[in-house]
Amino acid sequence: MNTASESWLGGLVAGLGPVGEETMSRLHARLITRADATGMLDVAYRTIDSPVGSLLLAATGQGLVRVAYAGPAGQGYDKVLAQLAERVSPRILRAPRRLDAAATQLDEYFAGTRHDFDLALDLRLVHGFRRTVLTQLREVGYGQTASYAAVAAAAGRPTAVRAVGTACATNPLPIVVPCHRVIRADGSTGQYVGGTAAKQTLLTLEAAA
Amino acid sequence: MTAFEEIVTAYGPMVLRVCRAVLGPADADDAWSETFLAALKAYPELDPGANVEAWLVTIAHRKAIDVTRARARDPLLVERLPEPPQVAEPTVGWDAELWAALKALPRRQREAVAYHYLAGLPHREVAAITASNTDAVRRAAADGIATLRRTYPGNTATTGDTP
Numbered sequence: 001m002n003t004a005s006e007s008w009l010g011g012l013v014a015g016l017g018p019v020g021e022e023t024m025s026r027l028h029a030r031l032i033t034r035a036d037a038t039g040m041l042d043v044a045y046r047t048i049d050s051p052v053g054s055l056l057l058a059a060t061g062q063g064l065v066r067v068a069y070a071g072p073a074g075q076g077y078d079k080v081l082a083q084l085a086e087r088v089s090p091r092i093l094r095a096p097r098r099l100d101a102a103a104t105q106l107d108e109y110f111a112g113t114r115h116d117f118d119l120a121l122d123l124r125l126v127h128g129f130r131r132t133v134l135t136q137l138r139e140v141g142y143g144q145t146a147s148y149a150a151v152a153a154a155a156g157r158p159t160a161v162r163a164v165g166t167a168c169a170t171n172p173l174p175i176v177v178p179c180h181r182v183i184r185a186d187g188s189t190g191q192y193v194g195g196t197a198a199k200q201t202l203l204t205l206e207a208a209a
Numbered sequence: 210m211t212a213f214e215e216i217v218t219a220y221g222p223m224v225l226r227v228c229r230a231v232l233g234p235a236d237a238d239d240a241w242s243e244t245f246l247a248a249l250k251a252y253p254e255l256d257p258g259a260n261v262e263a264w265l266v267t268i269a270h271r272k273a274i275d276v277t278r279a280r281a282r283d284p285l286l287v288e289r290l291p292e293p294p295q296v297a298e299p300t301v302g303w304d305a306e307l308w309a310a311l312k313a314l315p316r317r318q319r320e321a322v323a324y325h326y327l328a329g330l331p332h333r334e335v336a337a338i339t340a341s342n343t344d345a346v347r348r349a350a351a352d353g354i355a356t357l358r359r360t361y362p363g364n365t366a367t368t369g370d371t372p
Contacts, residue, residue: 011363015304016229019222031245041251081212094213
């Protein structure tokens, strides 16, 4: 039996040239350009750094579809990407350009110079009453807060206070759809999809403006 | 189902090596791009239990044939993209002697070597991809490797290695 030894094979692989970061990012750039041009870039995403930690931004051809906080340490965005693959499309590529406007506006928001986001949103991940709640949330202006009960009333279901909490906890577009502005009736911060510390950071940022 | 980005990250380098070994430096990038574009298109329909390596190599094999045919049909393409290619970057780090040795192999041997030794597919899978049978593929891979060991001793660090 004619077998190839490991180190000779290693030499063979090395002789085929590098397939490192530089080579792969050149090919990757070409792939996303062609995927976009042929309408196959169903979901583009990138990550950004922010005062509330790393954020993942994802967009379909219709608009921003997801803003996600990194999970608990080390978890990264695997779950977020898996959810997008399942609920939108697995044709997902890291393609920053589609997120340029969102990234810029978030930077401006965190710098305190932007109070409203002017972005096309794709709300396909939210249905029913939760979508009604998110629509209502966009009426709560920069620097303001509203109680869960007030949002429930504004959304037309005054008794659905818990459902408002659920809508906030499952908001696929935190920060841009400002669920951080919904606080408890007693004035305490309450829970947040990005953690209570992040919520406090956002409220403090907006109060300072 | 995992995001396609993870497929590119996990298997992109392997597919590029396979394209380089089968087609050489001038056409490998094109074949890689065509392979992953076709894979992206078909990805939502991929059976969740499918062997992703075998699936990608199957596509790469077809794309390599397309690239070879395109060159045969259009001599101008060969003129425009001579070997070695005018674009220097894709060949940086390439061992010209290795491609000379690979190119001298019959295509079936080159494919068997690439798909079995570089992609890690069992002979049975390689046979399915290349419309051959397991024994013929095993022989082609063994003959290809035997010839390469003679014609491509490798770099100094590996020359003295014994099987």
